[in-house]
Amino acid sequence: MTGVGAFGVGVLGSGFMGRTWSEVAARHTPGTRLVGVAGGRRAAALAADYGVTSYGSLGELAADPAIDLVIVTTPPAGHHDQTVTLARAGKHVLVEKPMAQSVAECAGMVDACEEAGVSLAVVSQHRFRAAPVAAKRLVDEGAIGRVCMVRAIGPEIGFWDTSVTQDEWKLDPAQQTTYASWGAHACDLVRWFVRDEPDLAFALFHQYGPVGPPLRSAMATYRFRGGAMAQVWMSYDIPAPGLGSGLQLQIVGTDGMVELDAYGQVRLGRGEGWEVVFAQPPFDPLDPTSAPRLSAYAAELSDLVGAAAQRRPPLVDGRQGLATTAMLEAAERSARDAVAVPISLAPVSGTG
Structure with missing residues (x-):
């Protein structure tokens, strides 16, 4: 660890999330300092905005001894090779979701980091945001009994409008499918709440209308080993006035229910009625400098720094990112082949 009590952070990628994580590392996370930025056409300008080094390549960033940890914000097609390079250079890694484009790539990333003795975490900021955390607390305390059904909708x-964030690559399914982009959040949260691993997936994908990326509406059903069921419904084809925020979950237990809006209220349903137990303060999800938005990202970065210092797994480690990718991969195969697809995974931690 460089400096006195500060982890040196590098950011790989200079798009919307590159700026987001630069802001988080520079100004919102105690114990970290932003050292430099590499990758993408905006890297030099982003580095200049924060008064840090602009590297000409991943190799230059990885070779800098002032950097302890790198946040990878590039398109998922590059995540495997970039993470392996960083691990071999002795850097801890926080990689944006989706973790990679296949389970095999995720496994290679996990192996490389374990062999190098560095920590690997996967971005899942909703696990650190106040509303989902409040809902998880209810579930863990037994407020609704055993979870048996979950629905996640987007x-x-x-x-x-990708021109606003200038991340037009998100329209290219070769870089990132629409289901993998949004479903990475939903599938990770579903696993978190169920506290079990899925063993079967069935999905249908489609699009309605000419505007936007292909296969931008999806319905996927998952069966879990212990008998729980989950439905993940994502669509960018909803007409106005819409159906609420872009991430909502209904968690049904044997003794009650939790209704979660990741950007709004958490409600507990038991007996004769519903009770609001938490309300998320509003924020602009497209503002890369919004403190209320960035608090969840800062909490995840703090967790990774603590994990690296204490030699413990981060709360959302590479094995959990792999499990989420297995859910995405199975659903995409199911939708392509119109078959139910088995999911086989070793148990992973349900903590966090």
Whole structure:
């Protein structure tokens, strides 16, 4: 660890999430300092905005001894090779979701980091955001009994305007499929709440209308080993006025229910009625400098720094990222082949 009590952080990628994580490392996470940025056409300008080094390549960033940890914000097609390079250079890694494009790539990333003795975490900021954390606390305390059914929905009125964030690569399914982009959040949260691993997936993908990336509406059903069921419904084809925020979950237990809006209220349903137990303060999800938005990212970065210092797994480690990718991969294969697809995984931690 460089400096006195500060982890040196490098950011790989200079798009919207590159700026987000640069802001988090530089100004919102105690114990970290932003050292430099590499990758993408905006790297030099982003580095100049924060007064840090602009590296000409991943190799230059990886070779800098001032950097202890690298946040990978590039398109998922590059995540495997970039993470392996960073691990071999002795850097801890926080990689944006989706972790990679296949389970095999994820396994290679996990192996490389374990062999190098460095920590690997996968971005899942909703596990650190106040509303989902409040809902998880209810579940863990037994407020609704054993979880048996979960539905996660993401109803969006059209695909977002990538010209605003200048991340047009998100329209290219060779770089990132639409289901993998949004489903990485939903599948990770579903596993987190169920506290079990899925063993079967069945899905249908489609698109309605000419505007936006292909296969931008999806319905996927998952069966879990212990008998729980989950439905993940994502669509960027919802007409106005819409159906609420872009990430909502209904968690049904044997003794009650939790209704979660990741950007709004958490409600507990038991007996004769519903009770609001938490309300998320509003924020702009497209503002890369919004403190209320960035608090969840800062909490995840703090967790990784603590994990690296204490030699413990981060709360969302590479094995959990692999499990989420297995859910995405199985659903995409199911939708392509119109068959139910088995999912086989070793148990992973349900903590966090």
